Amino acid sequence: MIKTVIIETVLVIGLIALLALLFDPFGVYMNYKGYIFLSGLIAGVYFILLSFIWGEGVHDERESEHRFFASRYAYLAGSLVLIVGIVFQSRTMHVDPWLPAALSLMFLAKLVSRIYSERYR
Numbered sequence: 173m174i175k176t177v178i179i180e181t182v183l184v185i186g187l188i189a190l191l192a193l194l195f196d197p198f199g200v201y202m203n204y205k206g207y208i209f210l211s212g213l214i215a216g217v218y219f220i221l222l223s224f225i226w227g228e229g230v231h232d233e234r235e236s237e238h239r240f241f242a243s244r245y246a247y248l249a250g251s252l253v254l255i256v257g258i259v260f261q262s263r264t265m266h267v268d269p270w271l272p273a274a275l276s277l278m279f280l281a282k283l284v285s286r287i288y289s290e291r292y293r
Contacts, residue, residue: 176224183221190214251278 190213196202202210228239254275261267 176228180221180224183217183224187214187217187221190217247278247282251275254278 190210193210194207194214254271257271258267258275261271
């Protein structure tokens with residue numbers, strides 16, 4: 173269990189670092205191939221992290237409760253960031269369509285998963 177948490181922590185920190193490189197914080201010009209390589213690397217790390225999250229197993233009620241709280245706060249943080257992005261971009265009169273699409277998909281996924289879990293579990 174603790175080994176999985178350490179691996180997951182390293183993957184999350186690595187993913188955040190790779191995502192930060194997209195903003196070019198060091199002022200290094202990155203060409204098209206660099207962005208393609210970086211986006212592929214980000215996708216790869218994301219799917220590795222996703223495999224850890226998807227493969228989680230719950231052994232008792234306490235673990236289930238911890239995962240529930242972690243999922244709830246992650247959902248709230250993600251939706252808050254998207255709402256702030258939509259509000260901020262609406263001030264410039266141009267909202268990137270990915271922001272409302274991602275927020276809509278989050279809400280839809282939560283609704284569908286709740287209906288599924290109440291009906292079939």
